[in-house]
Amino acid sequence: MSKFDFSDQSTLSSTRLDIIILHSQKGGPGKTTLSCNIATELARRGNKTVLIDLDIAQPTIQHIFHIEDENIKHTINDVLLGETSVSEDVLNKTHDPNLFVIVAKENVEYGEGLLSMLEDIQKHSFFALHEMTKFLLRMGFRYVVYDCAPGYKLESVNAAAIADARIFVLRPSTFSYEGAKQMLNDIYKKLNIRSSNFFVFNQLPPNLKKDSKSLLESWRDGIVELYEPEKINFLDFLPISHEIMEMGIKGEYIFPEHDPLYEKLTKMVDTVTHTIDEMKKAKLKE
Template identity: 30%
Template sequence: MPITIQIQNFKGGVGKTTTSINLAASLARKGNKVLVVDLDHQGNTTKGLGYEVNEKTPTIFHVLKDIDFDYLNAVATVRVNFDLIPSDSRTAGLEDILHSMPRREEMLKIKLKDAKEWDFIILDCPPAHGLIHLNALLFAEHIIFPVTPEVWSYDGLEGVLGSIKRMQKYFNYRPNIIGALPTIVDERYSLTSEVKQLLEQTFGNEKLLPSIRTDAKLKNSQKQGKTIFEFAPRSRAAADYERLAEEVLKRVGLKKKRKVNNNGDKKKQR
């Protein structure tokens, strides 16, 4: 069975997309077969991987809106060991469509129930309450919460934690929190002690993941549709995401897989 991980925080700009792309890329480079599902109508993961969507491209919108649509038709191979279910602005219309469907919170779980060929399925979540958020919660067993050093990004985390508590009441739902991931961390200031304290109080010290430091190369890599390992393999961001992948493998109880030769610039639609 795949290890399913959702990258969640109700705040935008905290590094959810950057983490989805580069954690997935690092896991894929280590020989794991990875599927990333872009659940955000901004489609930043899709664009950040350089994958082009037009009006004919099947996306997560088609997967979730139509019970008879085979999700495999929306899976694109974007790198070695690395597949993507893309998203674009059409995904914004999903909330309304899902609303009138039976089992509206479980659509993703129902549609991807046979998705067993991957070692990891990673969900890049939109920064919003709503049915897509609930679908992600009910699908993925594990959660990573990116947080930036500002207190306001912790507020977005509190929103998600409240949502998880409510889901525990309605569904038999017990997610595993892999950890809170400090991102865009300026080494000169590190995490503010206030946020560090809040995180430790909420999750315990052992749930803090190794930080991702500020590195402008991440922004530039996304603009060019490249992962950090393709754009700047010797950057500190590449080192940080590599370290994160190793920590995630440890925390979900998987050993490192064989490293594969990944030239990374091949894209093909299956």
């Protein structure tokens, strides 16, 4: 007996799974916040969606979706380590019947244990991510959103390699900008095979002075120039929301519909899904 009710046969074995990843060079710009909200919005629009925590050393998705330890059968760690084949046991339900999550867990002793686990995960991750894609297609998923670890971790880079859309998240700071340019140049431009690339600045302070605003706009243009305009899309400048910060105190991260961030989120989701659609249509014509 299946653990889940996938009785809607029309969605079983989808032939189209779109892979979206969120990544950054530095820690903390808002990948997890945006991943959770993008996945929630895709599901709200009726798409069978799975959100996967790929930040093995500092996982968060389990807590954001309030999933109890006793309900978790397998984590992404088990899959990436090759300790289990991908099955329904990795999927966790959420409040939305269209949204599932796969959690990560720091369930090893720290020190040597953690280091050797991370090394093993890096070794297996490319194969494991391909297995995951095949499994999600079989299960009828339409979108998968990977919340990556920051930086050059191999599993994040491997997810970037198989993604249809890569969303790069930056803070409005010189560190974030310099780091982003470095990563986009060193890695993303070299993985320029079949993906759409996007970037978004998050956590802008309110009432920016004119010169700060101009500087941010010059960074936006600098990134587009660096990458080639037709290969990367600027999504938005997202403001810091005090409401979201306060909600975080209570463990809530999903943007309420009245928050200005929600409207910006819906536009981002429109752009990303539409761009993937166009890219795949063009590919079919080739």
